[in-house]
Amino acid sequence: MKPFDYYEPTSIGEACSLLGELGPAASLLAGGTDLVVRMKRGVSEPVGVINLKTIPGSNEIALEGGNVRIGALTRLADLAVSPLIRAKLPALALGADSVGTPQIRNLATLGGNLCNASPCADTAPALLVSEASLQISGRQGTRQESIASFFLAPGKTTLSAGEIVTAIIVPVPSLLTVQTFIKLGPRKSGDISVVNTAVSLSFDGGRCARARIALGSVAPTPLRARETEAWIEGQEASSIDAAEAGRRAAEEVRPISDLRGSQEYRKEMVSVLTERALSSLLQKL
């Protein structure tokens, strides 16, 4: 590992200034489960490392009006067991609980999982189906951005120089909403997703008023199956054909072939996972 300067800011403002001054040669440290490994391997060689964990209050989960506000430094392990998250945003709890191993989840943070911008991030689909937005601080002040437009490419987001994600704001779904998250890997735990999916369905008078399907590991960024969503919306719960929805979702993805799975297999699995997620939700009604 190359030598680097290490900073412990005590406020977001201070962290943003530091990041602005140091420029792209600086890295933000949250859980460190990706950054430290990359530094040890020599893949990342930052000249400055800014530890965000010394900023108070950045790991809180709270209900604020109609939103759940999750501090960006909330650990995945805490997210997975939070009664509030489990009750209001079950897909997010399931996604957080499926990242890596307990050792990883005890360090890794929600902000880190998102800002890495990995196409297979297991927390992203749940936030996409809940239409979350990110609270971002920079030297020019703060802004909010929808998670739907946040990811640009593997490892790339819309964050500009000196910007830090401070919180994730998730609207609490309507009362008649069901949601879930499932992932596929060769093992029961500890795997990077071959395909993952979150589905959220909201009903109004027996009809599906709002359908959201998000898929990971099947395109350069986590994405929504918008055409399939539109096809489901307006249908009676009892008439939704989950298998057909799965087939449609498979047409909306653009996976690559890699070590974890071929393009063809991933497309097929999008179909299976979407169908299974939908079926399990429809059975709950």
Place this chain on the structure above:
Amino acid sequence: MSQKPYSLAGKRHEKLEARQKATGRLKYTGDIRLPDMLHCRILRSPHANAIVKSVDTTEAMKVPGVVDIITYDDVPKILSMHQFLHVPEVMYYDSYLLERHVRHVGDRVAAVAAESIEAAEEALRKVVVDYEVLPAAVTMEQALAGEAPRIHEEARRGTDLVEIEGNVFEKVDVSIGDVERGFAEADYVIERSYNTSKPNPAPMERACVVCAPRSDGRLDVWATAQGIHAMRMNIAHSLGVPVSHLNCHRMFLGGSFGAHIHTGFIENICAFLAFRTGRPVRGEKTREEMFLAYGRHPMKVTVKAGFKKDGTMTALHSDTTDDTGSYAFSGSSKMMLTSGFTLSMYKCPNLRMTGRSIYTNTPPLSAMRGAGNPQASWAVESLMDEAAEALGIDPIALRLRNNLGVGDTFYGQGPKVISTIRSCGTPELLEKGSRLIGWEKRGNGYAPYPDRPWIRRGIGMARGFHTSGCGSEKPNRFIMDFSGAFIKMNEDGTAQLMNAAADCGGGNISTYATLIAETIGLRYSDVIVNGGDTDTTPFDGVTHASRGLYGAGQPVVACAEDIRQQLLEWASRAFRCGPEDLEIHQGRVYRHFKPEDSMTVSEVVLLGQARGWGNIMAHSTVRPTACPPHFVVIFLEVEVDTRTGRVDVTRAISGVDTGTIINRNNVEGQAAGGLHMGLGFGLMEDTLFDAATGRPLNANFADYKMLTTLDMPPVEIVFADTFEPTGPLGSKAIGEGVTNPVAPAVANAIYNACGVRIRDLPCTPERVFREIKKARI
């Protein structure tokens, strides 16, 4: 059964070192730190096949803390061998400590010794190498193609130069009986090809070595080694120094599974650097280096078998193509073993084995738990199920009809190691296992969950074995298999063992304590096993071939019997009776007919000391004259998700014929661990390399998958009630047999569940899914 009632054997004994391991007090090789110690790091080739035209170390030498840098120009020009166990005449000598022609990504170009790992790594970055990159042959097909690059210019087998034709360095064609006649007599002939993958032994502890110059000019070596004497031989040879210039210390190993059955270059390189610098030198492989250094040989095994209508096997021909990687660490032995084991799977009068071993531009491979047997088992045990279906015979019945049992000839380590089977628990285990798993009730494509009809449950089995060591009735010219031991009695009544056999974690060192205590009549806690080093212990074959107990235990028992006789003789002087009137029990000598007259073993030793009778001590060297197969039967229940191809193993029965159980804890640990490793081979473990560049694709534990505890089924272990007349207290081995037949049991269970036959390992979800999809069309 001729089994004697034992007082200690068969019970559970805490490993002697268990508490030290659990509390972190036991020192492994990696824990050793010496004053003035240097750290060695190796510069590794980024190319799969290249000539090193020049190496410029000028800038690297300027890095503060760097003490020495060596390249091909500095190392002894001695072609060296690596594996520990074979006789030198069959071993391949095809590498130097550092190479000018690098043959795989990760091959050794230069080595740095520095005050810190950081300084050594900084120096590696500053070494400038000019490579002439050559076309590479990464896959077997590429290596065998007509225009394939030549991977080795020179190699010796023993003292003879090897003719390498198109990267094939050795071929075999052995016949027993007349296979042509056998196939002509058959009513049904089946021929299938099966491919195996390249799992990594992946021991928890990475390979590590510390070499320290002594004041007498010799060198102390602490290393992760499955055999300290053989390691001493190999290091000494590659450095061109007499063996007695090295003193290699026995260390407890954090797993091995074949990874430490040979010198993996860092041992020799650190020894060389220690002699050069006059300072202790430590080297430890990174996990990526572990993935670029070891693995089970991938093989293509084509088996042709002929059967009568009633299932009697009339002929069997196996043809094996074996990929050893870029250096023949184990010579052609793995190909010989795979071929040889196919001949010993079942009773058949007409056998033929053909095969070839080839070099490829991938990391050199060696043994991994099973040494050729997992590949043979994968082919033959898959084929037996395919044949059983075609013949309309139950798979278990077909196996029983052709069972190789007591009195039959067994080829233990290929056709040169011949012994006669004297104990066989296979029929008993097949009976017990099939009853336990509900074999008779197994369905075909059974769907246990009405709400999830895509989940199909299946039951499959396979039987197998591994040898217990490599002994043969007549000495063979293939493999070294003998052991030695010294035991002395201390004044406090404790017995102290000095031997060299490595304990890879299986617990054989503790087992020696049980053998000694049982044989002499001491308590388990009365036995001390020395750490041991090559200076103070006799030569011992390596802890491999499941010989830790069966082979290395034999001289231990011989010494203990000798000690017992000496104790009885001294006690008989004290009691003024004959030695036959005495017995020793729990560290105390009693008179048969007057048990109130007794004295402790300690009192006997002290008496002899006071009277000047001398020492009670014994030595023994034993060449085992058999290599009894320890038979294993595996039954698995799987649930296949036919829509994703995921296979979940829901039940596992490991049936073990290990002869007398010496320490129940150890045997159960081996059975469960062996099953885990076998399931990994069957379902997911494989190292992958880019076919164009030879670069590793998954040389880390994020991408190289092993089953987690959540993926493991509960393991039910059943034992056969057998006694092996040639083994220590009637025992046989266990370590490798428990892995060998697991993968074909997986494939056979998948077939039973969903009707697809997987012939290429591992049975990954995508592979299973593809086959299911193909079958539907």
